[in-house]
Amino acid sequence: AQKITQTQPGMFVQEKEAVTLDCTYDTSDPSYGLFWYKQPSSGEMIFLIYQGSYDQQNATEGRYSLNFQKARKSANLVISASQLGDSAMYFCAMREGWVGANNLFFGTGTRLTVIP
């Protein structure tokens, strides 16, 4: 089974509107971390936000927030007040466990296009 599932290959949003990018994950480990990365056409993977499995509150970083629903195993990214520069690929990723936890499992990504 896939560890990370992103079901939206592409999304469109009007500039200044909010958009939610979906991510579900699969793990039986009680300790895990969830990450979102942005990849513009230039190729660099830019870290956006992190949520730990034991964190009580949803993570927020500026215009990015993570809607963490543990029971549903979902970690959706919400981008508020979209800007043209937000157009990019967005990847959800998960790290399992704590000991030797070097591997990040990535989803297939969602291409976000912001419309002027």
Next chain:
Amino acid sequence: ETGVTQTPRHLVMGMTNKKSLKCEQHLGHNAMYWYKQSAKKPLELMFVYSLEERVENNSVPSRFSPECPNSSHLFLHLHTLQPEDSALYLCASSRDGRETQYFGPGTRLLVL
């Protein structure tokens, strides 16, 4: 200085060539990673080094050979590659194996 740098940014090579990709991190991290990103596939972890020791090798073909001379530098030596090895190769680093990974800009490799 950008956190993680990679050179070259673009590389075209024939199947009989030998080339190397270089990654350098200026973040004081102890772990470094090579990933392969092919079209329409999730990122694939290739190699992990922690404190200059290889800790993971995800069954990567021997035509890819990593080298980590110190905690700031990571190389990926390439020889006798196949056209299906054409991809974006991303380097990343993290403070340790559990911390957030920070990526470089990648090397776009085309094997003819």
